[in-house]
Amino acid sequence: MEGTLTESQGSGQSLELNADKIEVLGLADPDKFPIQPKKHTLEFLRENAHLRFRTNTFGAIFRIRHAMAFAIHKYFNEKGFYYLHTPIITASDAEGAGQMFRVTVLDPVNPPLQDNGHVDYSKDFFGRPTNLTVSGQLEGELGALALGEIYTFGPTFRAENSNTTRHLSEFWMIEPEMAFYDLTDNMDLAEEFLKYLIKYALENCRDDLHFLADRLANEEKEKPKDQRSMDLIEKLEFVVNSKFIRITYTEAINILKNSKPYKKNKFQFPVEWGIDLQSEHERYLVERHFKCPVILTDYPKEIKAFYMKQNDDNKTVRAMDVLFPQIGEIIGGSQREESLEKLETRMKEMNIPTSEMWWYLDTRRFGSVVHSGFGLGFERFVQFTTGMGNIRDVIAFPRTPKNAEF
Ligand code: ATP
Numbered sequence: 578m579e580g581t582l583t584e585s586q587g588s589g590q591s592l593e594l595n596a597d598k599i600e601v602l603g604l605a606d607p608d609k610f611p612i613q614p615k616k617h618t619l620e621f622l623r624e625n626a627h628l629r630f631r632t633n634t635f636g637a638i639f640r641i642r643h644a645m646a647f648a649i650h651k652y653f654n655e656k657g658f659y660y661l662h663t664p665i666i667t668a669s670d671a672e673g674a675g676q677m678f679r680v681t682v683l684d685p686v687n688p689p690l691q692d693n694g695h696v697d698y699s700k701d702f703f704g705r706p707t708n709l710t711v712s713g714q715l716e717g718e719l720g721a722l723a724l725g726e727i728y729t730f731g732p733t734f735r736a737e738n739s740n741t742t743r744h745l746s747e748f749w750m751i752e753p754e755m756a757f758y759d760l761t762d763n764m765d766l767a768e769e770f771l772k773y774l775i776k777y778a779l780e781n782c783r784d785d786l787h788f789l790a791d792r793l794a795n796e797e798k799e800k801p802k803d804q805r806s807m808d809l810i811e812k813l814e815f816v817v818n819s820k821f822i823r824i825t826y827t828e829a830i831n832i833l834k835n836s837k838p839y840k841k842n843k844f845q846f847p848v849e850w851g852i853d854l855q856s857e858h859e860r861y862l863v864e865r866h867f868k869c870p871v872i873l874t875d876y877p878k879e880i881k882a883f884y885m886k887q888n889d890d891n892k893t894v895r896a897m898d899v900l901f902p903q904i905g906e907i908i909g910g911s912q913r914e915e916s917l918e919k920l921e922t923r924m925k926e927m928n929i930p931t932s933e934m935w936w937y938l939d940t941r942r943f944g945s946v947v948h949s950g951f952g953l954g955f956e957r958f959v960q961f962t963t964g965m966g967n968i969r970d971v972i973a974f975p976r977t978p979k980n981a982e983f
């Protein structure tokens with residue numbers, strides 16, 4: 578197109594091109610182009626994920642996603658953290674027992690077998706069973722105990738069958754790990770980090786955020802007044818300016834047990850000390866009780882990973898989950914157990930093979946210090962920042978159970 582660029586007369590854009598000449602460069606079948614100048618549903622666009630970038634909505638989402646990835650590196654670089662590339666293929670399945678994707682080159686129809694009939698993985702590519710990583714943390718700890726402060730930012734895989742609006746089978750995770758940080762330092766970092774990123778979006782993605790805010794406001798109009806959520810930009814500003822509430826898991830259980838929905842039997846899942854909180858409980862605490870992001874600490878050891886620092890009560894560990902409105906858990910982290918003895922005992926209790934984890938235990942054997950870290954799910958964060966209701970709409974090519982098209 579050629580012509581004169583002028584200030585726009587109409588609303589909806591700032592500039593317009595008064596065209597003198599239009600030439601179609603490449604469009605074989607214009608009538609069949611699925612993206613027409615009308616409102617399409619997000620479901621329809623998901624089925625056309627190869628073309629949905631061409632819509633204004635997805636343009637805005639992916640520009641914001643880019644800005645957030647950039648801001649993450651900027652933040653850590655400014656703080657003196659080192660970007661560590663942890664492996665994607667791993668042999669340890671200590672963390673995600675049963676929910677990992679196997680990596681193999683063996684013939685699925687006719688694999689080599691041991692005498693006992695089991696698959697002989699010593700004949701496989703790596704000479705042992707290997708999987709796609711569920712977290713870079715264990716390797717991250719090795720880095721932190723040498724370099725001081727590191728972070729990872731890479732793809733993460735979970736073969737769990739959760740068909741929710743907050744779970745992907747392939748997602749990106751940011752995992753900082755810091756020597757000499759206790760749980761309070763860890764919470765301080767998580768809060769500062771999230772606020773930094775949101776502030777960056779507010780300052781650098783104004784137009785796209787306004788576009789998405791208008792889109793959401795239109796959707797909200799269809800809902801009854803008392804169910805409408807806050808304007809997107811107001812919500813982001815609110816989080817930047819609020820102080821996150823910090824309470825223990827035990828306090829949270831007490832609040833839930835005294836809540837209206839609990840007393841009226843409105844929660845779908847049980848509330849009991851020792852049980853993992855469901856998203857409905859997390860969202861009650863954040864959206865209805867405190868009306869502000871919440872950090873829960875000191876969870877029962879039974880529902881958390883083996884590497885978390887054990888408290889003196891012998892019942893809880895120094896875990897922390899950051900809970901956000903609309904999302905629920907956005908960050909999961911902890912102070913790590915630095916005592917070799919306690920770590921080994923806990924691993925045995927949980928049937929985790931200490932022999933395979935020799936390299937991890939070596940960090941405790943050869944000079945260990947207090948250290949902590951956490952994992953932020955990148956897509957959950959982008960979901961929050963863009964206000965999108967479904968996590969599949971903030972990653973270019975979503976991978977979910979029974980879905981790996983494109
Ligand atoms: P949830 O209980 O919500 O399934 P989790 O406790 O299994 O999450 P962690 O192992 O603590 O998650 O992972 C750290 C962070 O990674 C989470 O706080 C979340 O932001 C993100 N995350 C975890 N699982 C997924 C997933 N399947 N898809 C997208 N993000 C995820």
Ligand code: MN
Nearest residue numbers: 898906908909
């Ligand atoms: Mn978690």
